[in-house]
Amino acid sequence: MCKSRVHDELDMVVGKSRAVNESDVSAMVYLPAVVKEVLRLHPPGPLLSWARLAITDTTVDGCHVPEGTTAMVNMWAISRDPEVWVDPLEFKPERFVAKEGELEFSVLGSDLRLAPFGSGRRTCPGKALGLTTVSFWVASLLHEFEWVPSDQGPVDLKELLKLSCEMANPLTVKVHPRR
Numbered sequence: 352m353c354k355s356r357v358h359d360e361l362d363m364v365v366g367k368s369r370a371v372n373e374s375d376v377s378a379m380v381y382l383p384a385v386v387k388e389v390l391r392l393h394p395p396g397p398l399l400s401w402a403r404l405a406i407t408d409t410t411v412d413g414c415h416v417p418e419g420t421t422a423m424v425n426m427w428a429i430s431r432d433p434e435v436w437v438d439p440l441e442f443k444p445e446r447f448v449a450k451e452g453e454l455e456f457s458v459l460g461s462d463l464r465l466a467p468f469g470s471g472r473r474t475c476p477g478k479a480l481g482l483t484t485v486s487f488w489v490a491s492l493l494h495e496f497e498w499v500p501s502d503q504g505p506v507d508l509k510e511l512l513k514l515s516c517e518m519a520n521p522l523t524v525k526v527h528p529r530r
């Protein structure tokens with residue numbers, strides 16, 4: 352199970368005697384893969400923030416795009432497309448664990464199969480800060496606590512698209528200290 356695999360990695364890299372440091376995350380492989388898999392299945396900016404204006408008539412993939420058109424990139428659809436991802440609806444962080452000799456998959460905009468921070472000239476300027484902070488907090492929260500379903504039932508992953516993509520219903524869980 353993914354959660355216990357992250358716990359095993361945290362126990363190996365950090366140990367139970369202290370809290371996680373930011374530098375610990377760079378020694379981890381599986382936790383960054385979990386963060387990438389979450390960004391794939393639930394990109395916080397799936398659509399809106401990618402708006403681009405065609406400043407001249409142009410052709411994209413055989414389609415005529417007149418000057419003045421606002422185009423949006425649907426990252427949510429790309430990251431769930433079975434022609435792009437194997438078993439796209441499955442939560443499989445392993446897909447981001449680089450095999451020997453492979454380069455690590457970058458989510459910072461160089462690979463358009465998954466670019467949760469956008470790409471190109473208007474890419475997110477806070478992407479390194481965002482990715483580092485999210486990874487550090489996920490590592491800390493998982494290192495400090497065991498997370499189990501609440502009495503109100505399983506976690507509801509339904510999404511709601513507002514300015515960013517949010518959980519439709521707030522997360523309800525029980526947490527127990529684990530160290």
Ligand code: HEM
Nearest residue numbers: 395396400401467468469470473474475476477480481482
């Ligand atoms: C996990 C965290 C974050 C995610 C998923 C995210 C995602 C995005 C996305 C998808 C865009 C649009 C990029 C494009 O159009 O190509 C964007 C733009 C932007 N982001 Fe972020 N972002 C995050 C964190 C941050 C942080 C921490 C900051 C500031 C400290 C920030 C500041 C901005 C700004 C100013 C823009 C507009 C850039 C422009 O239009 O030129 N973001 N972000």
